[in-house]
Amino acid sequence: MHVMITGAAGFLGQRLVHQLIERGALKGQALTRLTLLDHVKTALPDTDVPVDIHTGDLADPAVIQACLAGRPAVIYHLAAVVSSAAEADLALGMQVNFDATRQLLEGCAALSLSDTRLIMAGSVAAYGGALPDTVTDMTALVPQNSYGTQKAMAELLINDYSRRGLIDGLVLRLPTIIVRPGRPNAAASSFASSLLREPFKGEVAVCPVPESLEMFVMSPGCVVAALLHGADVPASALSHSRGFMLPGITISVAQMLDTLEALGGPEASALVRHEPDPRIEAIVGSWPARFSTDRARALGFAGDTDLTAIVQAFLTDDATVASA
16 A cells, blocks of 8 residues: 655654555555655654655645655645645645645646546645534535635635546535644644643743634544554545535634633643734634534444543653654
8 A cells, every 4th residue: 555645744744654654554455665755854753664755845846746656545735835824825825725735736637547546635724614513524615714715725726626526526514623743833723733732841831822722623533543444445425526524523712711721720821822813813813612413423433432531642642752
């Protein structure tokens, strides 16, 4: 089984690479080759699996052609410029989030990779505007920011290329991922992980939104499990729509702070500083927080149990990494 990953050096890409190497198989077949693409070199664990590492502009047809030359059976398209960065730089967001997706699809079509399963990481940001209390997979995509717009455009392309039989596409719309390790990134939702990460290290975390704001979230472990499972979902089960929301959980910022204090004590919650940021609130506040994810669950995708379990899993993983 030959697997290709774009954005392989990123947070999700690295986790997916490690999981694939650890499992040594996908779709019940032995992993025979990995092709990894990013704008920076991808770090690798020890492995006997042959690995091709490519660096370059994901929107460059020559780079895409070099990666597709080995005719991968499964492609994970994770490369993206995240929300705030895409809002700040429209050209960059279009180049990475849309142009690169189109070049990838065109490359697959040129090589007649009609049986290749292409799995793109979509986003909750593709939704927006006037929404029902509970959003479904068929709720119209009316994003209110450039990142969501670019993701929605890419999703429509994958739908159309799949309809034409040029690719076997699947779009997994990701909830906000918490708790991310490391440092805050340029995502508008980065504060959600920061609130549940920095105080445990004795560091200040900034809360830029009201405590009443709700978010739809999912743990990194469940997201990677969903990406792996996505390779197993038969095309016949996807019908005319190749995109759907993964089963996250709805939590408020107030619940995040309560969980922080319950697990870290008052000294942890005292490290949270409230500094309203209308720009962040406008972006994150436009994303819906309540979804019906019956379709994803019917296809075998699973979610988290509760926020406490998510944070405890992060603390366990973080302690393991720190002691390694």
